[in-house]
Amino acid sequence: MTITTGSGKRVHGIIGSTPPHVLTEETRKKVVKLEDLYIDIGVDNKEEAEASGVKPGDMITPYLEFRELENSKYLLAKAWDDRFGCALAADVLNNLKDEAHPNEYFGVATVQEEVGCRGAATVANMINPDIVIAADVVLDGKIPGADKIKCKMGEGPVIMLMDAGTIGHKALREYVVALAKELEIPLQFDVMMGGATDAATMHRAHDGAPAMSFGIPTRYIHSNGSIIHRDDYDNAVKLMTEFVKRFDGEALKSVVYAD
Numbered sequence: 203m204t205i206t207t208g209s210g211k212r213v214h215g216i217i218g219s220t221p222p223h224v225l226t227e228e229t230r231k232k233v234v235k236l237e238d239l240y241i242d243i244g245v246d247n248k249e250e251a252e253a254s255g256v257k258p259g260d261m262i263t264p265y266l267e268f269r270e271l272e273n274s275k276y277l278l279a280k281a282w283d284d285r286f287g288c289a290l291a292a293d294v295l296n297n298l299k300d301e302a303h304p305n306e307y308f309g310v311a312t313v314q315e316e317v318g319c320r321g322a323a324t325v326a327n328m329i330n331p332d333i334v335i336a337a338d339v340v341l342d343g344k345i346p347g348a349d350k351i352k353c354k355m356g357e358g359p360v361i362m363l364m365d366a367g368t369i370g371h372k373a374l375r376e377y378v379v380a381l382a383k384e385l386e387i388p389l390q391f392d393v394m395m396g397g398a399t400d401a402a403t404m405h406r407a408h409d410g411a412p413a414m415s416f417g418i419p420t421r422y423i424h425s426n427g428s429i430i431h432r433d434d435y436d437n438a439v440k441l442m443t444e445f446v447k448r449f450d451g452e453a454l455k456s457v458v459y460a461d
Contacts, residue, residue: 203241204265207255214265215243264426275356275432282430283423284315287337290438297443304450315400319367322400326407332454333374334413335442336401338362339420339430340392355419355431358388359438362415365394367402371412373460377453378416381445387437390419412457416442 205213218240222230241262245251266280279285291309298307308329312321326334340360343351353360361378363370382389405413418434 204263205241205243205256206261206263208257208260209255211255213243213254213256215241218242266427271429277430277432277435278427280427282420282428283339284337286339286418286420286430286435287311290337290435290442293439294442294446297439298446301447303447305446307446312400319398319400319403322403323407326404326411330408331404331411333371333449333457334401334404334411335374335445336368336399336404336413336415337438337442338399338415338417339423339428340394340417341423342419342421342429344419345421353390353392353419355421355429356433357419358390359416359418359434359441360390360392362399362417363391363393365398365402365415366396367398368405368413368415370401370414371405371457373457374412374414377449377457378414378441378445381448382441385441385444387441 203215203217205215207213219234243251243254243256245254264280266278268277268279270276271278288311291311295307295309308325308331310325310329312319312325314320315322322336340353340362341351342348342353342355344354344356359382361370361375362368363375379389399415399417401413401415405411416438418430418438421429
């Protein structure tokens, strides 16, 4: 793990555990409680730990270096959920920097999505958007034990029809689907009854806004490392770039006032 101190110093350590050799059989069967975990940073006492700059409240993150895997289109990194969304927003901004288009585009990286979409509520009320597209990840079904998951890495970006927080706006979805078809970008569709995205909060800001969730299949989310497919990412960026360029006032009216 990496502990980032208030000064920006990075202190490395590992999550320690009691060796199973000294545990009773009953204890071995129990899941270790979060409050019983600790990070060993290689010091002998509290004074040395404080001298390192570490203090209560410092940010702790898994340590993992980005890399291409055996098939170079498979990309390993930590926190693709939701660094994917941040990267997508940034690449769309970069693609549009020299392009003339009729829209005001906000690429937003929010905080605390996993514990209640809290940052999304703040930013949506600041911006008061006309439409919202939450860029997030979906589960990948191309691994052992995931037979019930329909979306597959390498087979295209995914439109979330609904999740536990949002029923995607039908007319907005159909606009994106038609655009993807024109651009020959493969799409997948998913329904997720557990879990939600920032769209759950952002579509309710002020007078409300048409909203949908959009993403790519990702393996091993909520673990120390996860994997995405480069083709899915590139197609997601291409589709969202063209969407921003084309979704003008007339398109907005057609979505808002769709039959």
